[in-house]
Amino acid sequence: MRALLLGFFMLLMSPGLEASEWIWKRSRILEADLARALALPREDLCHELGLYSCFTGVHLFALGGNDAVGRSQYTPLEQPTQLSAIAVERVVSQACLQRIALDAETSAPVVFTSLKLQQTIAEQSETAVRAQIRSLSQRFLQRDPRAEEEQLLLHLADPQRFGALPARDLAHGLCLAFGSQLEFLFF
Amino acid sequence: MGPIPLSLSHRKASFFSRLSLGIFMLFGASPELWAIPANTRLFCESYPATALCRNGATSCQSCHTAAPELNSFGGDLQQSLRRYADYDRSPAAFQKYLGSALKAIEGKDSDGDTFGNRQEIDAGTAPGDPYQYPGAAGRLVYDNERAWRRIHLLFCGESPDLEATREQQARSPQEQKAALHQALDACLQSEFWQKQALPHLADEKIRPVKAVGIEGDPFVIGDFYYDYRLFSYVLSADRDMRELLTAQYHIDAQGQRVEGPIPDTPIKGKIVVGDGQPLAVERRYGMITTQWFLSSNTMFAELPRNTASQAYRAYLGLDIAKSEGLYPVSNEPRDVDHKGVQAEACAFCHSTLDPLAYAFSPYLGLRSFGTRLPVGAYHPGRKQWEADGWLMGEPVLDLGDWVQKAVDSDAFKLQLTRMLMSYAIGHKPQSLQEQKDLARLWPTLPSLNFSAHRMLHALIDTLSFAGRD
Known part of the structure; x- marks a missing residue:
């Protein structure tokens, strides 16, 4: 829930976004970008019930794709709907969890290289959190984080409030915040 | 328990009930469309000088989002009409009150963009679309960074x-511009563009149905992958997009050109009605004479109206169901196949549609008319209406003539440019800037040798593609 609220806050922060000016990053492109940002094979990104592909099956239409051959969907949605927002959150969240699980199990993490995922948030240094924020910004948005973004995200690592929680939760919150903001979802 | 096997007769019955349902959906279950063509013209009688009218008719989008849904202007107009006590929604009442109902809402700002409806109608901007308003174009500046990102993501x-982004940012503006076009060239060769994005542009034109395509079970009425391959081939490698309608070849699964007919091939366990390409070279006209196009659109019809209207919609951008491209022909419809299209509610649209379909009539759908010719073949015994055809106000001798007039038309250039632009900007052109860029680009298609690649290069230079406030 915290990560979700933060994600929405990040949406609001996205500067100068007017609906008519932006292009929706639809299913296949979102899948490719998410796979690249999290260094995961596309086919491992997200499955509902562990079985059904989120991008090519369950959420294809809500994410802006269409399956002309299989389901006779000849045109995709013109604009995102309420379901699109839910689907995006689910696929980003699942993909983040996949990456976190992989990085937590290895001595050579690929994406969450600055956080110590087996420890608590209180045990993370501010430098490490800042480095992780910077790395995720570059992976998702191909740019360094703005000062206000970094400052906002540091609240997620507040040792007074969240210190006892596992660092995996922090990783999830940061990942979801970047993967669900308008700048990543529209271009 | 596995699926219960059906006997052949059951399978046939099931197949034909599906087809019957399809035919009912196509011809029997249409909503009442008869008042619409007149309405688009009545609007223009009130505002003959507005750019919202072309050939004396406005588009459905002046009042609708997607008909029958009304946009904010259409909603206000509806309210305005209902103020008349004897307005009963009949065409006669509509005709009687439309002018005064329009006048009554001229001062209103239906779409809330701060410009009154009359101001917008005079300026040629849609009064029901907040993204269109007088002076909306001209505020944008080209953003190289946005273009860089969009080219990579879209193509x-x-x-x-x-x-790569940092390298691009370090370049001079001229170098950045050149790099944008280099990036586009590279992306147009990518597997994403060739195998995913590009074929999807054809979905609405081909309208595949897996249940009766090459993977169909038990019936196969055509292999629509031939259609997808031809579409992608023609829009690649600087080829001439007119070949979408003029190609006399096919593209096989290996991506090679095949000249001449391709025989149907039996598939074990399936009932193959057609999975080849039966037409002789001289009867072949690109996407609109593939076996799939003819079988799935014509089906059992004697006069292939659905085939003609789909060709008109897909390649000329004119949707008769939306009152677009109506060029009534005198003494039509003759109702050559006795479908009752001379009824008052039908005649207006069918006076364009039936003559549009005559040139397709010798091409077989699923009905063989007593011959052993395959699905999609040319039947020389069915030429009785072939030479009576019309396309956009001009007589046509046969389908070859139809196609030639089609590819020479402005509608064809506009439709292909609009298709590419819609992909490049993520939606159908709407804003004034987008309309302006579209209007400037489509007439240049001949000078670009009708090449999709060249048009895309022109598109990425526009403010519609990468303009920023």
Whole structure:
């Protein structure tokens, strides 16, 4: 829930976004970008019930794709709907969890290289959190984080409030915040 | 328990009930469309000088989002009409009160963009679309960074990487511009563009149905992958997009050109009605004479109206169901196949549609008319209406003539440019800037040798593609 609220806050922060000016990053492109940002094979990104592909099956239409051959969907949605927002959150969240699980199990993490995922948030240094924020910004948005973004995200690592929680939760919150903001979802 | 096997007769029955349902859906279950063509003209009688009218008719979007849904202007107009006590929604009442109902809402700002409806109608901007308003164009500046990102995402299928983006940012504006076009060239060769994005542009034109395509079970009425391959081939490698309608070849599964007919091939366990390409070279006309196009659109019809209207809609951008491209022909419809199209509610549209379909009539759908010719073949015994055809106000001798007039038309250039632009900007052109860029670009298609690649290069230079406030 915290990560979700933060994600929405990040949406609001996205500067100068007017609906008519932006292009929706639809299913296949979102899948490719998410796979690249999290260094995961596309086919491992997200499955509902562990079985059904989120991008090519369950959420294809809500994410802006269409399956002309299989389901006779000849045109995709013109604009995102309420379901699109839910689907995006689910696929980003699942993909983040996949990456976190992989990085937590290895001595050579690929994406969450600055956080110590087996420890608590209180045990993370501010430098490490800042480095992780910077790395995720570059992976998702191909740019360094703005000062206000970094400052906002540091609240997620507040040792007074969240210190006892596992660092995996922090990783999830940061990942979801970047993967669900308008700048990543529209271009 | 596995699926219960059906006997052949059951399978046939099931197949034909599906087809019957399809035919009912196509011809029997249409909503009442008869008042619409007149309405689009009545609007223009009130505002003959507005750019919202072309050939004396406005588009459905002046009042609708997607008909029958009304936009904010259409909603206000509806309210305005209902103020008349004897307005009963009949065409006569509509005709009687439309002028005064329009006048009554001229001062209103239906779409809330701060410009009154009359101001917008005079300026040629849609009074029901907040993204269109007088003076909306001209505020944009071209943003190289946005263009860089969009080219990679739209044509390579992923964001540009960090290093490449930093290199781009370090270039001079002229170098950046050149790099944009180099990036587009590279992306147009990518697997994403060739195998995913490009074929999807054809979905609405081909309208595949898996249940009766090459993977169909038990019936196969055509292999629509031939259609997808031809579409992608013609829009690649600087080829001439007119070949969408003029190609006399096919593209096989290996991507090679095949000249001449391709025989149907039996598939074990399936009932193959057609999975080849039966037409002789001289009867072949690109996407609109593939076996799939003819079988799935014509089906059992004697006069292939659905085939003609789909060709008209897909390649000329004119949807008769939306009152577009109506060029009534005198003494039509003759109702050559006795379908009752001379009824008052039908005649207006069918006076364009039936003559549009005559040139397709010798091409077989699923009905063989007592011959052993395959699905999609040319039947020389069915030429009785072939030479009576019309396309956009001009007589046509046969389908070859139909196609030639089609590819020479402005509608064809506009439709292909609009298709590419809609992909490049993520939606159908709407804003004034987008309309302006579209109007400037489509007439240049001949000078670009009708090449999709060249048009895309022109598109990425527009403010519609990468303009920023």
